[in-house]
Amino acid sequence: MIRYEQFTLDNGLRVYVHEDPTTPMACVNILYNVGSRDEDPGRTGFAHLFEHLMFGGSRHIPIYDEPLQKVGGENNAFTSPDITNYYITLPAANLETAFWLESDRMLSLSFDPQVLDVQQKVVIEEFKQRYLNQPYGDVWLKLRPLAYKRHPYQWATIGKDISHIEDATLGDVRDFFYTYYLPNNALMVVAGNVTVEQVKQLSRKWFESIPAGPAYVRRLPQESPQTEARFLETGADVPLNALYKVFHIPGRFDEGFYTADLMADVLGRGKSSRLYQRLLKEQPLFNQISAYVTGSLDPGLLVVSGSLNPGVTLEEANAALETVLDEIRTEAVPEEELRKVKNQAESTLAFSEVELLNRAMNLAYAANAGNADWVNDEAAKIQAVTTDEMLNMAGRVLQKTNSSTMFYRAEN
Template sequence: MIEFNSFTLDNGLRVIVHEDKSVQTAVLNIIYDVGSRDEDPEKTGFAHLFEHLMFGGSKHIESYDEPLQQAGGENNAFTTPDVTNYYMTLPYQNLETGFWLESDRMLSLSFDPQVLETQQKVVIEEFKQRYLNQPYGDLWLKLRPLAYNTHSYQWPTIGKEISHIEEATMEDVKSFFYKHYIPNQAILVVAGNVDTEQVKELANKWFGPIPAGAPYKRALPKEPRQNERRFFEIQEDVPTDVLTMAFHMPGKYDPDYNAVDLISDILGREKSSRLYQKLVKDETYFSSINSYITGSIDPGLLVISGQVADSVSIEEAEKKVWGVIQDFLDHGIEAEELEKVKNQAESTLVFSEVEILSRARSLAFAALSGNANYVNEEGELIQSVTQEKIASLAPEILRETNCSVLYYKAKEKKI
């Protein structure tokens, strides 16, 4: 159970406080309700670019990292298709330093042209190194537009292409900032050795004067139901063939989400899973294979991905995966197997909340759904999944007409 208090400032900033006097640190986690799904299709990669720009100096503070380090703190950030999340950990005695730093960059960035140019170069280099110049790096650049025809999940957080970052102007940057990086688009979680009244005082002092922005009303196109198998093939200089299969599934806060998550665990979580036992251990069609979900807020993907064994064709490997899926659909799941994957999932959840920073992050994500107490309900939701629910959902999710298949082939593979 993660206990918390919450309040909202007049400018719309939602604040959540999780007190834990057993630690000597404080955490500030601020989540902005903007990710790559909110970008203009012709100007992608902006949410991720801002992950970098937010460390490049703000209205009154030239360097973000230096004063934080002097206060004994450390920080980082990440961007997803749904959100941008910034977090810091510092000694609880220096909590106000965190409020000062975070509030100043919410008030306004420095909008220094040199900072923009520098961070554009950093992001472009990251695009090249992670997505273009390493084996399988562009897999998701190909898979997303294959699986999504309409929704803005069709491009990754890095963006569709380098030119979108190269051509970003200061006017573009300012427009994106004042649309999304505003108090009424953010949730601040303060956790650790803190006091709720102290946090209220600091929040009003540092964030209270920041004006609210115009409400952002998200109106993303809904991805239509997929009714045909989709296929794409790549052939590159990579070590071995990789098969990737993506099935549409419900979003994070849909009532059926946890059941589909467990279906992915049954198929491909760890070495006791069905795909691994059958296709790696018993019959060596793959050298490795797993199944996972993207976990997105809007309807996401259940993904099966595996490295095909050298002596096997990728076409035959795909057939074998469908064989495991069909066996699952035909015979269902025994109570003991379901209990095992439910306990594994709940254990992962419990262990993820050991660290104070993880608890703060979980609270921020839950609050974004409109129900911060979701962090305390998720375990029960996992345990409430029944064999009947699995049996009813699996045929709808794991149908061939709901699948996007990507063959990433090695040029020199010998069968």
């Protein structure tokens, strides 16, 4: 149970406070309600570029990391298709330093052309290293547009083309900042050895004077139901053939998500899973295989991926995989097998909340999605899934007409 109190500043910034007097630390987590799904299809990669730019200096603070390091703090950030998240951990005695730093860059970036030039080069190099020059690095650059035809999940957070970042101007950057990086399009979670009153005072002091902007109303093109199987074959100089198969599932907080999530665990979580037992141990077709869900806020994907043993054809491996999927789709999972993955999921959840920062990030994510209380409902929802619900979900999700399959051939 993550206990919290919440208040909202006059400029619309929502603040959540999770008190934990058992730790000497505090964390400040600021979530901006913007991810790669919010980008213009012709200017992708901006949310991720901003993750870099936000560390390049703000209106009154030229070097972000230096003052934080002096008070024993650490920071980082990440971008997803749904959100951009910045976080600081530091001794609770130095909490105000985090407020000073985060409020200044929410107020305004420095908009230094040199900073933009440097970070463009950093992101372009990251694009090349992680997505273009790494074995299997381009998988999601190809798989996303195969699975999504309308929704902006069709491109990766890095963007769909290097040129979109190369061509970004200071004007583009300024427009993006003043559209999304607003107090009324953000929320802050402060957790650790803090008090609600302390956080209220610091929030008003450092954040309340930052002007709000126009409310962002998200109107994204929605994905139409998939009605036919999709297939793509590609190849590169990689060590082994690989097989990828994805299915559309409900969004992260939609009805049925936990059923789909547990179904993925039955299929491919760990060495006792169906795919591992059937396709590695009994039939040595794959040298590794897994199944997982993307967990995106809008309807996401159940992903099955694996690399094949030498001498095994992609056609042979795909046929064997389809047999396992057919079993899940047509035969109810035994109660004991479902109970096992439930317990695994619940223990993972419990262990994740040992860390103060994880509690803060989970609370922020649920609050941004629509209801902070959802963060405390997960364990109950996991345990409530029944074998009948899983069979019904498998019947809907694991249909071939709902699948996108990619053969990735090793060309060497």
